[in-house]
Amino acid sequence: MLIKVPKGTQDILPEDISKWYYIEDRIKEILNKYGYKEIRTPFFEYTDLFVRGIGESTDIVTKEMFTFLDRKGRSLTLRPEGTAPVVRAYLEKSMDRISKVIKLFYLGPMFRCEKPQSGRFRQFNQFGIEIIGTKSSAADAEVIITVLDVYKKLGLKNLEILINSVGCKECRGAYVQKLKKYLEDKKSFLCLECKERYNKNPLRVLDCKKDSCKKIIASAPLIIENLCQECKLHFSEVKSFLHDQKIIFKEDPKLVRGLDYYTKTAFEIISGGLGAQNAIGGGGRYDDLIEELGGKSTPAVGFAAGIERMMIVIEQQQIKWPEEKALDVFVAKAKDENIEAAFGLLQKIRNAGLSADMDYSESSLKSQMRIANKSGARYTVIVGEEEFSKHMVILRNMQTKEQKEVKIDDLIDQL
Ligand code: HAM
Secondary structure, three states: OOOOOOOOOOOOOHHHHHHHHHHHHHHHHHHHHOOOEEOOOOOEEEHHHHHHHHOOOOHHHHHHOOEEEOOOOOEEEEOOOOHHHHHHHHHHOOHHHOOOOEEEEEEEEEEOOOOOEOOEOOEEEEEEEEEEOOOOHHHHHHHHHHHHHHHHHOOOOOEEEEEEEOOOHHHHHHHHHHHHHHHHOOHHHOOHHHHHHHHHOHHHHHHOOOHHHHHHHHOOOOHHHHOOHHHHHHHHHHHHHHHHOOOOOEEOOOOOOOOOOOEEEEEEEEEHHHOOOOEEEEEEEOOOHHHHOOOOOOOEEEEEEEHHHHHHHHHHOOOOOOOOOOOOEEEEEOOHHHHHHHHHHHHHHHHOOOOEEEOOOOOOHHHHHHHHHHHOOOEEEEEOHHHHHOOEEEEEEOOOOOEEEEEHHHHHHHO
């Protein structure tokens, strides 16, 4: 029996790889423009990093982590997200000594054991950015603007930006008490999951998509109306920076994110065409995370976007992918015996900086020409015995179909 790809994962096949290169290059181009430096952290970390970082009662930690023991019995987890690992590296490498404010980006696979569905995978790719070391509301605005610039570069349209403030330790604490009080006599009408959330993480009740809970939540007190002075001011500054840059956004007072580390700004970017999994990206401020992971109190803000979801939107919006880069030269041999000469020429062409290939099967010249055609090569060089003995080859322009004999010494110049 054939072994299949694990559930929720997918191969990226050669015919699609140029799309990935294209997206990754655009992401890097924009992030470099905004001054972010790339960081690459391991694909797995000690489990504790995510339990402490993302929050013990979150869905990610309770249900979705790929956790395993190494041979010494240490618990490791495939990274479900990139923020906690970046903060771990920031602290471990004392990056605050490099500069007061650090701007980092990452790009790569994340792993969550979720129920696979359209736009939801168990291994998926994210690009993310983190600005560590500033509480400035301009940084929150920059994160949003940067990401929108990436989407714009890729041609994505009709995206909705939802923003909210989830307050700080102080004002949120008081708000959660208020919310619990409101939910207390309605608890029995909440869904099973929300009953549990009521005890462990009441804020998450606000995010429930079930109609019965939505009805209850509809008249719940809002965090936005319960922010302290500092959080209120910070939020209004973020909005004002966005207004100044003509960014259209919607305030969503019920937006709470699935990770516990957020403080103040929380935001999500959604695309209607994605169905149930409509968030192509999300992020926010996390002013307490660095201290919770053992560092000194350091404010930070960031964002991450799912690349597969971006690709779905690109396909849906029928945005044209760039043409795949074809081979420069295909080398064909008139007869199998000419392989040595053909191979020598092939390497000579490659060494001159052109892309070139040949067919290693023992196929006829006619079928090699078919392969050459399919490869999209601009030229085919045909190595035949008679010409080769005269230090010549046949050069065929695949577009005009013109053919001429060329001296081997002149071949590279001609190409
Ligand atoms: P997140 O909202 O959990 O945030 O994930 C960000 C994005 O990753 C989502 O909006 C979605 O596009 C994509 N994504 C998440 N799960 C899946 C999945 N199972 N399949 C496909 N795509 C998925 C974070 O991860 C935070 N670390 C973002 C952040 C950075 N906050 C501050 N800094």
